[in-house]
Amino acid sequence: MADFIFWVIWILIVVSAGLVAFGKNLIHSVFALMGTFLGVAGIYIFLNADFLAVTQIVVYVGGILVLLVFGIMLTNQISTAKISQSSVQRGLGLLVVLALLAILLTALLSHDWVGTTQPLAFEETARGIGRLLFTDYLILFEIASVLLLGALIGAATLARKEL
């Protein structure tokens, strides 16, 4: 049963990401992106990452996706229904990306990964992440807070009318 759910999520991610990449309508692409984000949250649950799964839903689906929808709504005339998006150099891009994908797949499928046979049993991760965040990763945590402040001020400044 868990195997079945895993492969359903796997296929959901690939199909919705394909819609994002190849879809004609920008709005359809954004809603397909929601499927990708939710699917990745499901993959996190299969990977015993409960904290990350919730963070993924809260930040990506609740925050970034809303920002993207705002970006589309504010920069297109919705009433004229002309939200179709054009692409450039499809053939060349597809060729390069397929070649890269082939290289990646051959590399990672030909390697015999160590330690793949005994995955750990589930244990909650929020406690460990919180402890690491304030010990080993304290400097990174502080830098991240300053970066977020800078991004907040920068975005507010950039988006003003009288720039």
Add this chain to the structure above:
Amino acid sequence: MDHLSSYLVLSAILFSLGLYTVVTRKNGVAILMGVELILNAANINFVAFSKFVTHTLDGHLISVFIIMLAAAEAAVALAIVLNLYNNRGHINVDEANALKQ
């Protein structure tokens, strides 16, 4: 679901689709969507290696920081896109070449 390679293959496909989106789309918001796909692919790799290989939480921590970075990047990129739209009336990034002359 108990093999590392199924996660790695998923991540590689997600990365390729994101890269295709970035290199072919003209719309700024669509390119941003491609970047989010690439970051998600990297996150899956970090967490998968954390579960199957290192058995520590370091991959989770790095994924948390990547998610944080993606949020900050989306906010700034949206501000830039809105400015571009206000100034030029479109957000096609290949026509935003005023600095070229």
